[in-house]
Amino acid sequence: MSDTLIQRLQSLDVIKAMTLGDCVFSVEDKTLIEEAYQSLLHRSVRRCNCKSRYADALVELLSHIKKANNMNKYILKAGALIWLGDDCYTRHNLTDEVAKRYLELHPDATRHFESIPEEEKPAEEEKPKKSKKKGE
């Protein structure tokens, strides 16, 4: 979904809609919500006669967008388990802070990760390059 569409969604008055219902939305707004809902959440806005179904859908969409923006940058591979002290972490409960601390202690453990931020990668990748040069 494009940034422009997300910005248009964010510009809709969600607070007013939650108070007054769907009457605050224009036909164009409703179409936008329908399309965004289908595109991001892969289902249709619920069909009912309630007066706030578009408002509810907008709340869901904004919460989804917020969650996606705050997503962790470090992701473990499926099945990978790492330990920090007595605490164990999988991709479900790993935070970026924990991942950073873990990789500081175990720099060779990058193989357990599916995703590591680009800015962290060069430091890891420089090592093998240097050793190759020495061998030559």
Next chain:
Amino acid sequence: MALNCDALISQAIGTSCTPHPAGYEKRAIIINKADIDTITIVDNVISEIELKSGKSGYEIKQQGKAFMGTKVEGVVGDYGNTWNKTAQFVSCEVGAAVGLGLYDALLNGEFLMIFENKDKGTGENSAFEVFGLETGLKFATGTGDNSVVGAKWTFTLVEEGAMMSNVYYYATSYTATKAAFESLLTPAT
């Protein structure tokens, strides 16, 4: 992975006053063997299964007598005996997506399945059992019968020629293993 090559017994069979419930829990995971990145195993206990980037396992949920027919059988061979491991499950799912993405793939693929035993074993270290590690689970039978309520499809996958009767999945504790088991299911987000 260690095999009992000398075929010498080093364990007795005792009796126990603690209950040993039979069967499997209602959820298992099936994984394409091609999607596995690494497996760490000592003797017959796997401590780590990691999938390749972007890959995940798929949940198989059952109702009623879960995974009925799933078993291990010894097979007498000309040049050595082995184990056949049979995994059986049913599906009530129908539709184009499940037909193409699951049923058709089962025909020719090679899989690993992780079951959760109802009997978790001493110290809960035998809760999760793995089929397909050695030679892979492959299609044996598949039946689609639209008249059967709750089990429109029945599949049997078999791992033939295995040398280990049981392969367990255990990472430090039951809780940690359960967490790792669950994390096999989610695709990359």
